[in-house]
Amino acid sequence: xxxxxxxxxxxxxxxxxxxxxxxxxxxxxxxxxxxxxxxxxxxxxxxxxxxxxxxxxxxxxxxxxxxxxxxxxxxxxxxxxxxxxxxxxxxxxxxxxxxxxxxxxxxxxxxxxxxxxxxxxxxx
Amino acid sequence: xxxxxxxxxxxxxxxxxxxxxxxxxxxxxxxxxxxxxxxxxxxxxxxxxxxxxxxxxxxxxxxxxxxxxxxxxxxxxxxxxxxxxxxxxxxxxxxxxxxxxxxxxxxxxxxxxxxxxxxxxxxxxxxxxxxxxxxxxxxxxxxxxxxxxxxxxxxxxxxxxxxxxxxxxxxxxxxxxxxxxxxxxxxxxxxxxxxxxxxxxxxxxxxxxxxxxxxxxxxxxxxxxxxxxxxxxxxxxxxxxxxxxxxxxxxxxxxxxxxxxxxxxxxxxxxxxxxxxxxxxxxxxxxxxxxxxxxxxxxxxxxxxxxxxxxxxxxxxxxxxxxxxxxxxxxxxxxxxxxxxxxxxxxxxxxxxxxxxxxxxxxxxxxxxxxxxxxxxxxxxxxxxxxxxxxxxxxxxxxxxxxxxxxxxxxxxxxxxxxxxxxxxxxxxxxxxxxxxxxxxxxxxxxxxxxxxxxxxxxxxxxxxxxxxxxxxxxxxxxxxxxxxxxxxxxxxxxxxxxxxxxxxxxxxxxxxxxxxxxxxxxxxxxxxxxxxxxxxxxxxxxxxxxxxxxxxxxxxxxxxxxxxxxxxxxxxxxxxxxxxxxxxxxxxxxxxxxxxxxxxxxxxxxxxxxxxxxxxxxxxxxxxxxxxxxxxxxxxxxxxxxxxxxxxxxxxxxxxxxxxxxxxx
Numbered sequence: 001x002x003x004x005x006x007x008x009x010x011x012x013x014x015x016x017x018x019x020x021x022x023x024x025x026x027x028x029x030x031x032x033x034x035x036x037x038x039x040x041x042x043x044x045x046x047x048x049x050x051x052x053x054x055x056x057x058x059x060x061x062x063x064x065x066x067x068x069x070x071x072x073x074x075x076x077x078x079x080x081x082x083x084x085x086x087x088x089x090x091x092x093x094x095x096x097x098x099x100x101x102x103x104x105x106x107x108x109x110x111x112x113x114x115x116x117x118x119x120x121x122x123x124x
Numbered sequence: 125x126x127x128x129x130x131x132x133x134x135x136x137x138x139x140x141x142x143x144x145x146x147x148x149x150x151x152x153x154x155x156x157x158x159x160x161x162x163x164x165x166x167x168x169x170x171x172x173x174x175x176x177x178x179x180x181x182x183x184x185x186x187x188x189x190x191x192x193x194x195x196x197x198x199x200x201x202x203x204x205x206x207x208x209x210x211x212x213x214x215x216x217x218x219x220x221x222x223x224x225x226x227x228x229x230x231x232x233x234x235x236x237x238x239x240x241x242x243x244x245x246x247x248x249x250x251x252x253x254x255x256x257x258x259x260x261x262x263x264x265x266x267x268x269x270x271x272x273x274x275x276x277x278x279x280x281x282x283x284x285x286x287x288x289x290x291x292x293x294x295x296x297x298x299x300x301x302x303x304x305x306x307x308x309x310x311x312x313x314x315x316x317x318x319x320x321x322x323x324x325x326x327x328x329x330x331x332x333x334x335x336x337x338x339x340x341x342x343x344x345x346x347x348x349x350x351x352x353x354x355x356x357x358x359x360x361x362x363x364x365x366x367x368x369x370x371x372x373x374x375x376x377x378x379x380x381x382x383x384x385x386x387x388x389x390x391x392x393x394x395x396x397x398x399x400x401x402x403x404x405x406x407x408x409x410x411x412x413x414x415x416x417x418x419x420x421x422x423x424x425x426x427x428x429x430x431x432x433x434x435x436x437x438x439x440x441x442x443x444x445x446x447x448x449x450x451x452x453x454x455x456x457x458x459x460x461x462x463x464x465x466x467x468x469x470x471x472x473x474x475x476x477x478x479x480x481x482x483x484x485x486x487x488x489x490x491x492x493x494x495x496x497x498x499x500x501x502x503x504x505x506x507x508x509x510x511x512x513x514x515x516x517x518x519x520x521x522x523x524x525x526x527x528x529x530x531x532x533x534x535x536x537x538x539x540x541x542x543x544x545x546x547x548x549x550x551x552x553x554x555x556x557x558x559x560x561x562x563x564x565x566x567x568x569x570x571x572x573x574x575x576x577x578x579x580x581x582x583x584x585x586x587x588x589x590x591x592x593x594x595x596x597x598x599x600x601x602x603x604x605x606x607x608x609x610x611x612x613x614x615x616x617x618x619x620x621x622x623x624x625x626x627x628x629x630x631x632x633x634x635x636x637x638x639x640x641x642x643x644x645x646x647x648x649x650x651x652x653x654x655x656x657x658x659x660x661x662x663x664x665x666x667x668x669x670x671x672x673x674x675x676x677x678x679x680x681x682x683x684x685x686x687x688x689x690x691x692x693x694x695x696x697x698x699x700x701x702x703x704x705x706x707x708x709x710x711x712x713x714x715x716x717x718x719x720x721x722x723x724x725x726x727x728x729x730x731x732x733x734x735x736x737x738x739x740x741x742x743x744x745x746x747x748x749x750x751x752x753x754x755x756x757x758x759x760x761x762x763x764x765x766x767x768x769x770x771x772x773x774x775x776x777x778x779x780x781x782x783x784x785x786x787x788x789x790x
Contacts, residue, residue: 019584020556021555027562028566085548085551085628
């Protein structure tokens with residue numbers, strides 16, 4: 001049974017990267033919803049029609065970590081994949097503490113992203 | 125005798141007795157003692173008693189004659205030279221050249237006896253033969269037993285005089301022979317010597333000339349004009365033959381009985397004389413005489429006065445023999461030597477030349493040296509100033525260089541602070557590139573190919589790549605030493621560049637960066653890198669200020685605006701704690717820092733750069749909290765001016781107008 005296409009929400013304040021990731025995931029047959037900020041994600045009816053969140057850690061304004069905590073606090077069970085351009089141990093620990101299925105360092109190959117999504121959404 | 129002695133003694137002891145009775149008593153006993161000794165001995169000052177330190181100086185002529193002035197002055201001075209007790213001097217000038225005779229002498233004696241009746245006198249100093257003669261004939265009645273010292277008395281006169289005890293002195297020898305030799309020196313092959321002066325038999329000093337004449341006449345023709353009226357003398361001396369000279373002794377009274385100062389008579393003769401005039405006394409030099417072997421009054425007076433001092437100090441005149449002094453010196457007047465064409469080499473050895481007109485160098489040596497000195501000083505000053513200017517210029521260029529060095533270091537420090545975030549920031553475009561490239565690969569596998577989409581993806585890849593390259597370039601720009609000349613740049617571009625480099629760091633720190641740029645192009649003439657450095661420093665400063673902001677909003681706002689027609693401004697505001705009021709004035713000073721790890725150069729460099737670009741920079745606290753840094757730069761008012769220039773260049777009318785008047789003229 002062909003499952004409905006999984007939809008990945010992408011939150012990143014870098015428009016170019018956002019566009020590239022959308023294209024990549026779309027090319028892999030995944031649906032995408034792009035958000036330029038954590039605030040923008042929260043402003044929509046988040047969680048509806050979304051299977052997974054690909055979340056940048058260092059967003060201008062509300063950070064990815066903060067968004068993750070907010071989602072958890074709101075009882076959301078959305079799996080989160082963190083990605084960051086600024087990789088350091090502190091960021092990694094914060095990300096893991098906040099809860100995530102994967103932690104990706106930009107730039108990452110599409111395969112790593114797809115695997116992480118597959119892990120986050122087992123029946124994708 | 126007894127009374128005389130006491131009358132002499134008493135005033136001499138007065139200084140000692142004036143203070144106390146005891147001293148007076150002592151003085152009185154001395155007086156008695158002295159009176160006894162005086163009575164026992166023929167000398168007024170026998171025994172242990174020193175003579176009173178007072179001297180009567182007697183001259184034989186008019187006291188204002190230069191010779192007498194010299195003798196009188198020098199002898200008085202000599203008497204009071206050195207540490208010995210002061211000597212009181214009395215001067216008497218007898219004017220024997222104009223007054224004479226036994227009656228006159230008797231009256232003088234009476235006068236002096238009364239005058240000096242109660243005046244103690246330790247010695248008599250007589251200058252000139254007539255003065256000596258008067259003293260010798262009058263001493264017993266006026267100053268009995270008082271020692272006599274003479275000066276300026278001719279050797280012959282002394283030899284012919286029977287001197288009593290207690291008389292000594294120094295003789296001088298005036299010789300016609302000396303005048304002849306002087307005349308021979310100034311007139312080579314001298315044939316004739318005209319003699320002008322008082323008759324020798326009346327002359328105080330030159331009486332012996334008459335004795336010399338017979339012998340000297342054997343080799344020289346003498347024209348004796350002595351005793352003639354002055355006018356006659358003048359007439360004669362104006363008509364002398366070439367190989368002739370004139371010997372002038374002294375005219376006090378001429379053949380017509382007129383009185384003269386000898387020097388005046390000399391001048392009168394010299395005015396008309398056609399031959400040089402040799403003279404016998406130094407005091408005539410400068411009044412028309414050429415000079416010669418002349419008697420010099422100063423040593424005459426000095427020697428005589430020293431003899432007096434020795435007597436006053438207790439030596440017996442008997443132990444001070446009469447001697448001839450060395451008073452005749454060869455002295456000449458340079459102007460007369462020139463006038464008569466006299467070769468200096470012919471003058472006696474050791475001749476002193478007076479009134480020499482100094483050569484330019486001699487005359488203006490001081491001036492020349494002064495001038496040269498001034499020139500040297502000026503040259504030194506100029507050299508110094510040039511060196512100073514070069515030194516300053518070097519120092520300035522060094523300062524510029526060191527400022528450039530410091531500014532460069534500061535930029536590197538700023539970039540270093542941002543480098544980690546910038547390096548990571550590069551991962552954003554790299555990530556975009558990678559995603560797009562992989563997407564493109566997948567799209568190429570699809571059928572049918574959507575080439576439009578693929579094209580779009582490739583364009584995005586190129587854009588991301590460009591962005592990554594720009595970040596590196598901009599960072600490298602700031603890292604490079606950059607002292608290029610100011611160019612016209614857009615202030616908004618400066619802000620954009622800095623924000624691009626700053627944003628990753630701000631994002632890491634959870635700081636939002638707002639840029640509010642004036643939509644117009646804000647043209648300024650500046651070094652872009654330096655302005656970026658200023659903005660970067662202000663922004664880093666603001667970000668640093670928000671480091672400890674717990675909770676609340678962390679926002680860095682960069683704004684550009686046109687303040688007026690001539691200026692544009694940039695403000696960098698933060699939401700930190702603001703500046704302490706007392707630090708507002710100091711934040712731009714070097715090494716001022718409120719940060720624990722700051723070295724306090726960023727804002728100082730910012731100010732230096734802004735001021736160098738002709739702008740101003742200031743700091744203030746925002747009403748709602750936080751600080752605002754503001755710099756204002758002169759704006760380049762639009763680019764329309766070069767255009768206007770171009771229009772003028774294109775317009776040919778100027779030439780046409782210039783030519784028009786010429787055309788009208790033809």
